[in-house]
Amino acid sequence: MSGGNTDLQAADIALPKIPATAWAVLGILSFGRELTGYDIKNWSDAILHFFYWSPATSQIYTELRRLEDLGLVSSRTVARDEVRDKTVYAITPIGTEALRSWQATVDAEAPVLKHGVLLRIWLGHLAEPDRLREQVADHRTRLLAELAAAKESQEQADTQPDWAYPALVASWAVRRIESEIELTDSMLIDLNRLANNR
Amino acid sequence: MSGGNTDLQAADIALPKIPATAWAVLGILSFGRELTGYDIKNWSDAILHFFYWSPATSQIYTELRRLEDLGLVSSRTVARDEVRDKTVYAITPIGTEALRSWQATVDAEAPVLKHGVLLRIWLGHLAEPDRLREQVADHRTRLLAELAAAKESQEQADTQPDWAYPALVASWAVRRIESEIELTDSMLIDLNRLANNR
DNA sequence: CGTTGCATGTAAGGTGTTACATGATTAC
């Protein structure tokens, strides 16, 4: 509205064309901490993994280099112990604005689910019924472990100040895993019925 | 049990090392129809997409070539119209046994979810509250369309003979989308509460 | 008569993984 506004507007920042993984890594750094590539991998495995896939370690280092070349993150060397150093990365003001601009202008693609267990059930005509139920039961066990991890992540988010959004997402993750456990149980019942009706 | 059993056992078949996408394409052909690459892409978009991602068309043709080289599928040329031909693919006995063997021995990897909307909510501290709610509302609309498509897919599966397993998976897909709609509604409420508390 | 569907690819390039390598430190 005001003609004299020279503030940095989200729309003013050129939106670099970088893959989704790069935005995710930048997003992790947007919480304001200085992190090593190793730290980012751990965050990724612990949190991102509930709603986005966790890239390989080498990929994270590749993205960090890309982001630094673009000026979206900065790095500095700090002491790790008396002998060795480590490199910590932080988001830059340009990086923050780029992320904001990405948020404001790039619509989310349709979510993608890659569910190997469901693929195997879909191809159930080729499997032994026992094998199928074994796979589903294993999946259920995995879900229980995920649920515990998600709940822990939720507690973490609830205790951090200014983590309202991560807390929202953590609560979504917990409920979505609970729902998948129900669906898995129901699938097991259906599978039993199918196996008995022959 | 019997020593004289010379039948082809799943475990006897060498398990070729091919990517998950190749198994998915082979799986589509395991329902016994002769399909063109184009047909497979359509099946993929219509069905596979509910629980597995749908590969690009060019990727499907690549996988078909790979599968044919391995003898897991065969192709033949048939007339399309008076002028042009088309190539239809069918699974071979070796292909069926390879799939069986894959089912019997390869455990499913952990499911992967790539949910761009959730990633954006997780980074909500960088977004305008309105923009966030817009993204979630758009996602809800998308889910409604998916739900309709999943229900149609379910009806299809229910009317086909010997499609008990696809029917099971379709019913799972319907319920999982319904559950995600609920989670989305609840997310919208939480987002409203967050926006008002400031 | 223009658009959508059918049908099949190639070429280029980007994305991402696996395997490997290194080595000090800390925990058991």
Add this chain to the structure above:
DNA sequence: GTAATCATGTAACACCTTACATGCAACG
């Protein structure tokens, strides 16, 4: 003393997508 953790990469390669190209047929 041995395993796990921290920390950082490189090299090779596989996977997959995008963009492009082609052209008839059928539908409105």
